[in-house]
Amino acid sequence: MQNTKTDDVLVYRLGAGCDLADIEEGNTYQGKVQGFATFGMFVQINDRIKGLVHKSNMKEEHKEKDSVLVRVRQVRPNGNIDLEEVQHQVYQVQNVERKSTTVRISDLPGKVGRTVAVEGEIAQVKQTSGPTIFTIVDDTGSQNAAAFVEAGVRAYPQAELGDIVRIIGEVMMRNNQLQIEVDALTVLGDEEAVAVQARIEKALDARAEPENIPLLVKSEVLENLRPEMRKVAKLIRKAIFTSQPIILRHHADADGICSAVAIEQAVVSLIRESGGDFDAEYFLFKRAPSKAPFYEIEDITRDLDFSLKDNVRYGQKIPLVILTDNGSTEEDEPSYKIASVYDIPFIVVDHHHPDATIDKYLKAHVNPYHVGGDFGITAGMLGTEVARLINPKVEPLIRHLPAVAGVGDRSEAPERALFLALVRDQYTEDDCKDIALALDYEQFWLRFNDGREIVKDILNISGNTERHKKLVRLLVDGANTMIEDQMSASMPHVVPRVLKNEANLFLLDVEIHAHKFTFPPPGKTSGEVHDRLCKQNAGKPVVTIGFGPDFAVLRSRGVLMNIPRMVRELRNEIPGGGISGGGHLVVGSIKFVEGMRDVVLEALIEKIADAQIQR
Incomplete structure (x- = not known):
């Protein structure tokens, strides 16, 4: 009701989520002129509610989008609202928010068609050619909420990724997907946000x-x-x-x-x-x-x-x-x-x-x-x-x-x-x-x-x-055909050596003795060669090195190497080698600059010769 003392006049600002149920006859509200008719002017109290000020109840002339104060004279059974313009120089403003029950996201499937409030963290903000889509996460799940201002225009620009917010809106189905149609979005203050965040974190920790x-x-x-x-x-x-x-x-x-x-x-x-x-x-x-x-x-x-x-x-x-x-x-x-x-x-x-x-x-x-x-x-x-x-x-x-x-x-x-x-x-x-x-x-x-x-x-x-x-x-037929073709080209060019630790070393230049840019690539080619050599040398220690201009691929059986450590040692021992690489202990690769290939390979072979043999 309107107060009698001027400095105690109470004016209500209706929240975006409010509807007709939140309007009370006799109360004064902030409004905005929406348009005119021969019998008066239409005033929006919020985006969802408007009423009519009859011309006999207008205090002065206005133009569209002017701010006005209006008192509710009557709410008719059909939902029409009769307003009268009032003027106050001094007044207090009180916000009115939608009387919506705060629900968990997991409860939304049972709330279709109802207006609800949801509190949670903004996990994503996606601007479409129509509405802005906010993904909200609470302690029970995640849900999309659509807010519309104008086509392609960002709604609620003050709300950012990671903010804790309260959303009020109607739960609807869109393209067989649950969605909240946003009536109001409020970024929560520090105290409220901390409480909601703590609740979400505790529940997520248990849920995860x-x-x-x-x-x-x-x-x-x-x-x-x-x-x-x-x-x-x-x-x-x-x-x-x-x-x-x-x-x-x-x-x-x-x-x-x-x-x-x-x-x-x-x-x-x-x-x-x-x-x-x-x-x-x-x-x-x-x-x-x-x-x-x-x-x-x-x-x-x-x-x-x-x-x-x-x-x-x-x-x-x-x-x-x-x-x-x-x-x-x-x-x-x-x-x-x-x-x-x-x-x-x-x-x-x-x-x-x-x-x-x-x-x-x-x-x-x-x-x-x-x-x-x-x-x-x-x-x-x-x-x-x-x-x-x-x-x-x-x-x-x-x-x-x-x-x-x-x-x-x-x-x-x-x-x-x-x-x-x-x-x-x-x-x-x-x-x-x-x-x-x-x-x-x-x-x-x-x-x-x-x-x-x-x-x-x-x-x-x-x-x-x-x-x-x-x-x-x-796929297996195709792979085996290409592998056999590669082996036919490569195996005759394998160069054997016996090292001082009695390991059988086999070298293959895959750059000049294997097909390029096709299957199997150099690494797998070296592996296939190694498998064949292991069968030919059953029970013996075997190391295979397939190398190119600036790389070498190693495979070993029965030789206790540590390829990552060998790579680190070579990098320190050969200045200008440009050495890098690694892998498993006995399967790996090494890179180097092309001009240092022979130096690096011989140093690598020396380290293999120093490795213990698995007895």
């Missing part, structure tokens, strides 16, 4: 905790890695629940692909279960192969470029980057340093020999060497166990991937046999070898593309087993 499930196989190394694998899974689950984009980088071979695809299946399925958009799995998750077994400058440059553009164009958070089958060595450090400028968080799931300088850049690091294991526990084995912790529901789709990874990476660890036994009713060892070869062959032609759907068919994840078998058979 992985289930306590057993491992697929009995393994002391994997059991010892369980705490770190749970940590990795929790970080990934929390990223999903907070709509943080995820980039998954992996080495472009069968082991790296198996590890990454296992995690991909878990992440994508959990994004769907968490109520993301129909295309959320594409703009919140990206899998990308890396040609080298480490995170190259080229990789971080690509990832950073896409991430910063998405941050600016689509209001996305800075991503969580997962590296699998790479990320553990000092070769990764230059990329980590670049990423640290932008505070990009990293997780590593790898089985390369780790360097101590790396962990300071990482949120978590699963590596068998940390618990007394070695590279025989492959990235595919590790990634599959992590994937099961992220979302146990994907296990039936991925439980064969560790067996494929084990044979593809030539693991000699006892876990290889255990994972093969786990799936022998569906996949023989030869089946797994064929799948691994098909992955290597297809990825060579895919180059930097992930081939998401093709790879799913090769791994029999798509569900079409007949198509899987046909595709693998064709």
